[in-house]
Amino acid sequence: MKRMGMSWEDVVLIEGGKTSTDPTVVTVNCPDKAGLGCDLLRIVLEFGLYVTRGDFSTDGKWCYIVLWVVPRPSSLRVDWESLNKRLLSCCPSCLPTFYLNQLSDCSKPPQLYLLKVFSLDRKGLIHDVTKVLCELELAIQRVKVMTTPDGKVLDLFFITDGMDLLHTNIRREKTCEHLRVVLGECCISCELQLAGPEYDIQQGLSCISEAVAEELFSCELSAKEDRAQTLSADVSKVKKASITVDNLLSPTHTLLQIQCLDQKGLVYDILKISKDCDIRIVHGRISSSVKGYRSLDLFIQKKDGKKIVDNDNQVALCSRLKEEMLHPLRVIITNRGPDTELLVANPVELSGKGRPRVFYDVTLALKTLGICVFSAEIGRHSTPLRQWEVYRFLLDESRGFPLTSNRAKRDIVDKVRRTLMGW
Structure with missing residues (x-):
């Protein structure tokens, strides 16, 4: 079946690179819907794929998205056929009857x-x-x-x-x-x-003491936490995220020019904020990483199709974006009685979905360090501004890895954070 001259088999196209090291090109060409980009990037992240660059375009009714992706790590086996089906299921599309079923099932x-x-x-x-x-x-x-x-x-x-x-x-x-x-x-x-x-x-709401919650969910980062969050191979090159707001270049769009340290899930995190804030990305370009930094140019509009001209709204949006870019995941170690507890938290989408593969990355880091887990759980915790997904691990101190020294605890936090951020 065809619509607008395009076969429905072409709604999602996945084309492998010419060589084994070239990125795979994922193209989505379908009717638009609110938050579609975020939903697609969440699936891409769920499959362990890293976006090397990307282009977004929509007229409000139809969208065109191109992503260049590679597996991370490179040895990761990706079921491309399954990825195609999952991406297709996100598109408001294939057949009219399927589309109606999607609309009726989306709230379930x-x-x-x-x-x-x-x-x-x-x-x-x-x-x-x-x-x-x-x-x-x-x-x-x-x-x-x-x-x-x-x-x-x-x-x-x-x-x-x-x-x-x-x-x-x-x-x-x-x-x-x-x-x-x-x-x-x-x-x-x-x-x-x-x-x-x-x-x-x-x-499964997580019961966390007031002191631990204050450290884990604090909106304001101390200088020490800020430096720790932006760890890189060369600490002297670390710089904060930069966002420039331009309302002069386009008569109908606000331009956001973003530059920040490259990290796993960066594009998903940015699109998650746009989805939660009802911001439409009309045109977007994600540039390739250069010396560990990413640049994004996003032409955006409010839900009503207008530019963001109010200064308070601009400041609030930039503040949320910077928080996601600098501190998308919280990692601390604390004591629960005589035991050592590792806590990891990330804010969930307004839809209630948490970030993919967090439990995978944390357990991989602990396995690499040779640390056994005595107990683990995933729960939710609500703060006045948002809901968080909280991962809690009681670490086993009887297996040869010393957990009592501050140096050892810093090493664990560093390893877990680097694994989560893809550094």
Whole structure:
């Protein structure tokens, strides 16, 4: 079937590079909708892809998006066919009946499933399970990991399925079989079932002390935190994010010129703010990284199609963008009684969706350091301005990695942050 002279098979096109090192070109050409760019970039990030550059254009009714992407790390295996289907599912598009179904289903929460993995404990266990789930396009919504006194671990993963197939026996059996193969003799049992209504995704609020919450969610960054957040190979080259607002160049658009340190999920974070603030990016260009820095030129409008001329609105938008660019994820180590606790937090979209692959990156960093996790959980925490997704890990101090010294704690925070930021 065709519409406006274009085959619906061409709504999403994925073209590999001429060589193995060239980026893959992802093109989306479809009807526009509010927040579409953010939704597409979230899927790209979920597949572990890094955007080397990109172009956006829309007339308010139809949009054209081109992204040049590469896997990070380069050894990552990407199911391009599955990516195509996931991106296509975001587009208000393929067939009129499918489009109507999308509109009626978009408000429905994703079906939640409970994965129970009971196994013998070992280093890197949680990350190995998480890696399998990511490879199978299963998104982790909440986690509860508990270590028993006799050296066994019960992992409870509350997951949703990007492929929407977990209602089938084949998909559930395939997931459990993959986990049994990866865990080997450590695996005692593996069960996957539909979670009951008592396990609603919006439950699981994280109880955090007032002092810890103040440190984790503070809007104002101290000079020490600011320097720590912008760690790079050459600290002398670190500079803050720069945003220039220009209302003179275009008669109908406000131009935002952004330059900041390159990092994982940067484009998603910026588009998340535009989506939450009802800002439409009419034209956008994402330039390639130069010496570790990215430049973006965004021609934007308010929801009513007008420029942003009010100074207070400009300041508020730039402030939110800078916070996302300088401090998109919060990482601290604190004490919970006699235990050492690692906390990671990120603000969720107004739609309630959290950032993809955070649990994957944190557990990868801990596995690389050789640190075992005694218990872990994912919850939500609300502050006056926004809701946060909070990842909490009680670290095991009995496995050879010293956690008592301040130097060791700084090394853990540094490694986790660098992994999360892709540095």
